[in-house]
Amino acid sequence: MNALELSEILFNALSFSSILILTALGLAITFGVMRVINMAHGEMLMLGAYTAYVLENPQALPVMVRNFGKLFGAQWQTEFGFHLNLFVAIPTAFLFVGFVGYLLEVGLIRFLYGRPLDTLLATWGVSLIIQQIVLLFFEADLKALHLPEVVDGNWEVVGVAIPKLRMFVVAVAALCLFAVYLWFFRTNLGLQIRAVVQNRPMASALGISTRRVDSLTFAFASGLAGVAGCIFGHLFTAKYNMGPDYVVEAFMTVITGGMGSPFGSVASGLMIGTGESVVEKILVNATMSKMLVLLLVIAFILIRPSGIFAPKERSYD
Amino acid sequence: MKNTRSETTPGKMTRRDLLRKAGKAGITLAAAQALSPFILSGCGSKSGSDSGEIKVGILHSLTGTMAISESSLKDVEMMAIEEINKAGGVLGKQIKPIIEDPASDFTVGFPEKAKKLLLKDEVAAVFGCWTSVSRKNVLPVFEENNGLLFYPVQYEGNECSKNVVYTGAAPNQQILPAVEWLLGKEGGSKKKFYLLGTDYVFPRTANLIIVKYLASKGLNVVAEKYTPFGHKDYATYIQDIKKEEPDVIFSTINGDSNVNFYNELASAGITADKIPVVAVSVGEDELRGLDPSKVKGHLAAWNYFQSIDTPKNKEFIKKFQDKYGKDRVTDDPIEAAYMGVYFWKMAVEKAGDIGVDKVREAFKSNIAFDAPGGKVKLDPKTQHTYKRFYMGKTRDDKQFDVVFKTDLIEPVPYPEVAFPGWSCDWVKNPNNGVTKGKEVKVLPDKN
Numbered sequence: 001m002n003a004l005e006l007s008e009i010l011f012n013a014l015s016f017s018s019i020l021i022l023t024a025l026g027l028a029i030t031f032g033v034m035r036v037i038n039m040a041h042g043e044m045l046m047l048g049a050y051t052a053y054v055l056e057n058p059q060a061l062p063v064m065v066r067n068f069g070k071l072f073g074a075q076w077q078t079e080f081g082f083h084l085n086l087f088v089a090i091p092t093a094f095l096f097v098g099f100v101g102y103l104l105e106v107g108l109i110r111f112l113y114g115r116p117l118d119t120l121l122a123t124w125g126v127s128l129i130i131q132q133i134v135l136l137f138f139e140a141d142l143k144a145l146h147l148p149e150v151v152d153g154n155w156e157v158v159g160v161a162i163p164k165l166r167m168f169v170v171a172v173a174a175l176c177l178f179a180v181y182l183w184f185f186r187t188n189l190g191l192q193i194r195a196v197v198q199n200r201p202m203a204s205a206l207g208i209s210t211r212r213v214d215s216l217t218f219a220f221a222s223g224l225a226g227v228a229g230c231i232f233g234h235l236f237t238a239k240y241n242m243g244p245d246y247v248v249e250a251f252m253t254v255i256t257g258g259m260g261s262p263f264g265s266v267a268s269g270l271m272i273g274t275g276e277s278v279v280e281k282i283l284v285n286a287t288m289s290k291m292l293v294l295l296l297v298i299a300f301i302l303i304r305p306s307g308i309f310a311p312k313e314r315s316y317d
Numbered sequence: 318m319k320n321t322r323s324e325t326t327p328g329k330m331t332r333r334d335l336l337r338k339a340g341k342a343g344i345t346l347a348a349a350q351a352l353s354p355f356i357l358s359g360c361g362s363k364s365g366s367d368s369g370e371i372k373v374g375i376l377h378s379l380t381g382t383m384a385i386s387e388s389s390l391k392d393v394e395m396m397a398i399e400e401i402n403k404a405g406g407v408l409g410k411q412i413k414p415i416i417e418d419p420a421s422d423f424t425v426g427f428p429e430k431a432k433k434l435l436l437k438d439e440v441a442a443v444f445g446c447w448t449s450v451s452r453k454n455v456l457p458v459f460e461e462n463n464g465l466l467f468y469p470v471q472y473e474g475n476e477c478s479k480n481v482v483y484t485g486a487a488p489n490q491q492i493l494p495a496v497e498w499l500l501g502k503e504g505g506s507k508k509k510f511y512l513l514g515t516d517y518v519f520p521r522t523a524n525l526i527i528v529k530y531l532a533s534k535g536l537n538v539v540a541e542k543y544t545p546f547g548h549k550d551y552a553t554y555i556q557d558i559k560k561e562e563p564d565v566i567f568s569t570i571n572g573d574s575n576v577n578f579y580n581e582l583a584s585a586g587i588t589a590d591k592i593p594v595v596a597v598s599v600g601e602d603e604l605r606g607l608d609p610s611k612v613k614g615h616l617a618a619w620n621y622f623q624s625i626d627t628p629k630n631k632e633f634i635k636k637f638q639d640k641y642g643k644d645r646v647t648d649d650p651i652e653a654a655y656m657g658v659y660f661w662k663m664a665v666e667k668a669g670d671i672g673v674d675k676v677r678e679a680f681k682s683n684i685a686f687d688a689p690g691g692k693v694k695l696d697p698k699t700q701h702t703y704k705r706f707y708m709g710k711t712r713d714d715k716q717f718d719v720v721f722k723t724d725l726i727e728p729v730p731y732p733e734v735a736f737p738g739w740s741c742d743w744v745k746n747p748n749n750g751v752t753k754g755k756e757v758k759v760l761p762d763k764n
Contacts, residue, residue, distance in 0.1 A: 142606025163584035237576035
């Protein structure tokens with residue numbers, strides 16, 4: 001193992017971990033903090049990717065309008081399309097998918113608190129619906145997303161060629177973590193969220209609107225998923241059924257990290273990402289490396305079932 | 318019933334509650350799963366062709382991972398059927414297509430829907446499949462029930478069923494000519510091949526053929542690597558490619574994995590003039606989902622390109638785009654699917670009957686069709702198609718420039734270099750057309 005390979009392992013570890021963390025962060029909040037099993041989390045990611053597609057690709061709106069018209073048997077045409085870039089798409093994805101999450105919470109999830117299996121089934125149904133709606137409007141083909149010049153290409157650092165986009169993903173992941181920290185520990189709403197998680201009836205008795213807290217938390221988590229999806233659409237690809245590809249990894253990361261703690265997900269993301277990077281470098285065999293890493297995760301959960309940062313029942317940290 | 322639900326904070330549930338809920342959910346899901354073929358198969362009309370109508374089946378994934386590729390095939394087959402119906406149909410009867418969507422479930426969905434089409438709907442022929450996995454899984458259904466499948470996608474050979482008509486390329490019409498071209502001066506006299514593919518039967522067999530062929534020329538491949546379906550992250554593989562320093566990458570990567578693969582390659586600064594990629598599963602439809610700047614100069618080996626400049630091709634493209642949208646493209650499997658429908662029509666008219674045995678008898682009359690990419694012939698010996706080979710280089714407008722082409726190549730499903738002693742002749746041996754040679758195992762990757 002020479003120095004080049006070692007540096008490649010380190011940078012790959014950083015990249016894989018940041019991808020896992022970004023994927024899992026939204027879910028860490030809804031599943032870990034609110035105990036809501038959101039099977040539509042992958043679709044939130046997908047909606048973020050498609051927001052980027054609509055904003056960046058001038059072909060997107062014509063396709064959408066044409067398919068919308070087909071629903072009514074009409075032949076609607078338009079030549080108008082957005083041609084913005086990634087940096088506009090990210091906040092838009094946050095707001096749009098956050099709004100979708102808000103609607104989901106208000107319309108469905110709020111009636112199912114305390115019923116995890118029902119939430120699971122219901123959100124799985126919602127995920128199918130969202131997938132089919134996107135398939136209807138945008139057709140089944142893969143959507144190419146172009147990168148702005150700034151994040152295209154690579155840097156040569158200590159002989160390792162690091163794609164700028166991957167470093168951008170790391171930066172965004174770090175930013176999102178910082179945002180989550182600020183949200184939970186430095187805002188009034190964050191204080192209310194922590195109060196509700198610690199002792200819901202008492203928080204309600206003190207005048208905190210638990211309904212508002214729940215909706216806004218879910219919306220914020222969905223927004224994070226939207227940002228993640230927006231970026232993954234560029235790093236990988238945007239397709240209507242990309243949700244299931246991510247949701248399993250997200251759950252795995254959150255559970256390994258310990259529920260109730262977004263920062264546990266960070267730790268497990270780092271652990272799993274580094275594991276994957278090391279094993280893949282040694283074996284250069286994606287199937288074997290995935291299998292070995294999953295075996296390690298299973299072994300870890302067997303030894304320590306409540307995850308890395310196991311929640312202590314009566315406190316949040 | 319006593320309410321055993323816990324009254325404490327949301328999220329708390331007794332074990333009994335959990336087990337009861339899980340049991341209910343589990344049984345409902347299992348029952349739905351088991352009953353779904355019957356509930357969802359609807360009220361398809363019973364016995365075979367009613368007076369005035371001939372039923373055919375279309376078996377392509379319209380949802381799931383393969384929807385992206387296969388829905389185009391369903392579209393062009395519908396277009397061909399409409400054209401034939403407008404011109405009077407077949408044997409004076411209109412063709413009625415019955416479309417089934419196996420939802421990219423290669424192991425269960427495809428054979429189930431195939432059975433339904435053959436046994437319940439009693440269709441005269443089926444136009445379907447894409448991945449070799451789906452074809453391998455429906456093969457027993459067609460062979461046991463004497464059905465006829467028209468399979469429009471290039472594949473790995475090592476097969477010659479009497480119940481399948483292969484309108485896609487056999488390995489000696491796509492894979493081997495590509496390797497030959499690369500070894501020659503025009504292709505750059507490449508010597509160090511890096512084989513990278515998705516892990517299933519087509520890339521495994523294709524790479525087996527390539528390895529054996531190169532060995533016969535005294536060359537060893539630099540590496541032979543596989544990634545699972547849907548694998549997204551090629552960072553490690555690109556780093557391995559930089560380490561091994563091949564002079565060409567032969568890619569059998571399938572599906573959306575291609576996007577990240579080409580992105581990573583471009584990010585690493587590996588351009589087509591340094592290490593070109595020759596793909597056999599990337600056509601115009603796949604290019605739609607790729608960034609042109611990332612695939613610039615890379616190559617693809619096919620038997621048809623949309624950019625082929627003939628009046629027949631331009632007419633075909635116009636008809637397809639008028640029907641389905643200006644942003645749609647045509648590619649090799651689309652042309653092959655179109656070919657398949659017309660081959661069937663011509664054979665039925667020659668036979669005067671829709672029965673599978675009579676139709677196969679009619680293949681011997683050397684069916685030829687003026688396909689969009691040029692005239693093609695159906696080979697009655699192997700039930701494969703004579704095809705031309707084209708090597709294409711990607712352009713900025715998501716199309717290919719043809720850099721090399723050949724005349725019609727006779728199909729050989731069992732290339733001698735990889736399957737010694739194997740051959741296929743349904744004309745000479747109508748009951749047992751496949752002559753078996755030495756046992757060939759498509760070995761798992763040793764790397």
